[in-house]
Amino acid sequence: MDITELTEPGYEKVVRCVDRATGLLAFIAVHDTTLGPALGGMRMLPYASEDEAIFDVKRLSRGMTYKSAVANTGLGGGKSVIMGDPAGKTPELFHAMGRFVDSLGGKYITAEDMNIGIADLQQVKKTTQYVTGLSREEGGSGNPSPYTARGVVMGMRAVLEEVFGSDSFEGRTILIQGVGAVGQPMATDMKARGAKILVCDIDEKRAARFAEEHGFQHVPDLDHHKHEVDVYAPCARGAGVNDRTIGELRCKAIAGCANNILLEPRHGDELKAKGILYAPDYVINAGGIINVGIEVSPGGYNEAVAIERIDGIYDNLKEVFQIAREENIGTEVAADRLAERRLEAARQAKQEA
Structure with a gap:
């Protein structure tokens, strides 16, 4: 070797x-x-x-450095x-x-x-x-998808509060694109909280079947982003916010578990100009990495500790939104600044120790 x-x-x-x-x-x-x-x-x-x-x-x-810093995983x-x-x-x-x-x-x-x-x-x-990330039987934390879904729902509360003044899902319309291992538990959780759920997927049969089973509205995947909804939640492929789609969006916020939702960083500024709130993907979809990170913490994996930290995604997004407001910048840039501040604070603490 x-x-x-x-x-x-x-x-x-x-x-x-x-x-x-x-x-x-x-x-x-x-x-x-x-x-x-x-x-x-x-x-x-x-x-x-x-x-x-x-x-x-x-x-x-x-990207993992910034994701872990904002998520307070204690990892690099x-x-x-x-x-x-x-x-x-x-x-x-x-x-x-x-x-x-x-x-x-x-x-x-x-x-x-x-x-x-x-x-x-x-x-x-x-x-x-x-x-990390092996089965419970092997000393790991198991499937990370339910934890990622929980984190997105917690983050969605911060999004709703920022846009509508209340974190309640009651009466809100949410479009979930991609009903896989994370999108499905997200959909059922948010419906239980009172949201109206629209679903789509590149696999039309899977989306239709899932919608029928749970009483969701199925919409075609083609041009799904054109639907007028409160929140658009991309939960599959990335780069869905791009030069072609950004002018056609009819949502008030974007918050999903997909990675790299923006094709380019400049699209974050364009969303801000359009008045669409964007929950930076690496902040809101951090539930899985937070859960896995607990495996390497002192004492080993503890699900209660993991859930408490995953629920902190709400607070992390609130801080991102506050920075964006105070500095009049896009939320994507604000998330990076939050990560950099936490890294710098840790460096200074090490120097002073």
């Missing part, structure tokens, strides 16, 4: 690993460990080049990527990946991400202890 450290300004550590025996070519980026060890998922994609893989792992690890930001076709997975590949993770001595802790499942992490676990 050949592990090489790369020089990447602004990152604590970026390393490349080649293991010819298993065909592993992978990268780990540790962006910032001011708040604690870097936690972030592992993904596997057939990147076109090493430069593309390095760009992705750096971008994602920086990191990420890992494997270059390759997921169809070519082998246990030996993940054993090698585990040794790569282990070589950082706990500076980076891995978890699930794109094209990586529990079975893959179980293989990684055979060669490193620095793995």
